[in-house]
Amino acid sequence: MAKNSLLVPQASAALDRLKFEVASELGIQFSQDGYNGDLTTYNAGKIGGSITRRLVEIAEQSLGGAQTFRK
Incomplete structure (x- = not known):
């Protein structure tokens, strides 16, 4: 059983697209x-x-541009 199971299983495809988009922006190629x-x-x-x-x-x-807390 995976510890990192998605709370919204329908988000899996969107997260995969995001992963490939970010990797592409960073110049990292997947096999x-x-x-x-x-x-x-x-x-x-x-x-x-x-x-x-x-x-x-x-x-x-x-959240409407809620304030970001940074150190």
Whole structure:
């Protein structure tokens, strides 16, 4: 059983599109055959961090531009 199961299963396709979009923007190529075991931890972290940043921005916008708290 996966720990990271989606709360909204219908969001899976949108998250996949976002993953490929972010990777493309960062210049990171995914394998055409679906195997990405050679993806470096650094690049995977860049993709994940960028996705998280983008999702936070989307959430802030949907909340009406709520104030962002940064250190």
